[in-house]
Amino acid sequence: MTQQLKAFMKENIPVVEKRMNELVEEITAPEILKEAMLYSLNAGGKRVRPLFVLAVMNHFNVKDDAAYTVGAVIEMIHTYSLIHDDLPSMDNDDYRRGKLTNHKVYGDAFATLAGDALNTIAFGILARMEQVEAEKRLELIDKLSVAAGAEGMVGGQILDIEGESKQLTLEELEKVHVNKTGAILRFSIESGAILAGASEAEKAILVEYAHHIGLCFQIQDDILDIVGTTEQLGKTAGKDIASDKSTYPALLTLDGAKEKLHAHYQLAIEALEKLPSESNLLKEFAEYIVHRNK
């Protein structure tokens, strides 16, 4: 990781994490519910999605405190999806990022409800961002709802579960990931562009970048499941092979998956080159996504 990216993360991650905590702590709700929401919000993670919001703002040289709120909201949606994904009725995972999953600590009912509460609060927080003009807030709510819902993340999760019982083609596998993880990642990047007041042309370029970054992210995830260790990943390594899951390495071999990863990385970089001004930080981000080892 470059010094610039490292400094950028070091500066911004604590601000996003503080914002998430404040936004939950300030509400009037049963303490155990707030505790369950905060448990998973504070269980670590790379904070890639909020960082993308901020990196896009940085590219446009716009400083706006609202970006931290939008980043925090996206992390809440991401966290709710992890809590529900980990439930016994879904992936049945006991550990996430090296810590017990939400339902292992609070039970299945409270975990379901903590996820529901994070999903619901996200939209209210966006609606109340008074420093952002009304039309932009509505655009953010509209697009987050599409990205997180049946047309995006939740739809992708359905496809993923349906795919467990059969061998997916490469095209089907890509569709799972473009929805399940890609849609929120694209929203992260697009929301930064919306807040920064980017042109429609710039937004389209950034969404193209985001599409390829999303696929890079997933392919590297699949590769790490094979080459990583449980300790390094903070979750059980080798789970995909053990469950005979359709993954990029399973479909393309490990080397084929690495080639595919590199191809999408190149396409992400090529997208960035179409922007009117250079974006070193977004380039470095692409490199980080491709080379990360956890």
Added chain:
Amino acid sequence: MTQQLKAFMKENIPVVEKRMNELVEEITAPEILKEAMLYSLNAGGKRVRPLFVLAVMNHFNVKDDAAYTVGAVIEMIHTYSLIHDDLPSMDNDDYRRGKLTNHKVYGDAFATLAGDALNTIAFGILARMEQVEAEKRLELIDKLSVAAGAEGMVGGQILDIEGESKQLTLEELEKVHVNKTGAILRFSIESGAILAGASEAEKAILVEYAHHIGLCFQIQDDILDIVGTTEQLGKTAGKDIASDKSTYPALLTLDGAKEKLHAHYQLAIEALEKLPSESNLLKEFAEYIVHRNK
């Protein structure tokens, strides 16, 4: 039920139901997910919440097609909460309104996700109501998020589960219901007032009416669990006593609960009398809530 109220329901319920179906059918999402969402949306129900939106619009003599959309959205939120409440990790109900519950048909994972998708889509639909001014859309999203989330419905569900293992006081029981079922009912009535352009004073009066109506609704629910039959209710009667649940009849005796019901009915009617113009329909609605037998 009066002829006026009967005619009002007959006219409006089909429009709300058609709107819900259109809003889900038009999205691009896995067919099985849309089917699961529609299964519970179309599983019947009294449609009390959307009818309240429309009854308030009627009181102010305002016709606005957006009221059907807001009503449909509230019914989606209500439906998602029922799907999650029925899950084995929560109430573990096999039947709802005489039909198999969502997870009995689609499995626990898909039921969880169908609920998530209904919760998420609701906010996007409100954001996209272009015929409603931006500030009103944001107010609706803000208030729905509070009513449905940790500060309202989800928080109430947590209190309800926590209360299962102990004897609640009347005050604690009221707090459960003011949140679990009351918050969305209040939002239904308030959203009609927002759409109709009611004054802050009128909104406050209607929220007071809604508060008492919400409690009437719950007390009658508790009473029906004792005096109703499984066939009539479409769900297992006598479940509260069997599970030793804290209810109004359990705390106050059946006669005491009936008195409490009548007291809240009176307070709801008194609230209405403070409005500048008479509202027969809202009065008749209160009577219907109190006298319903399912």
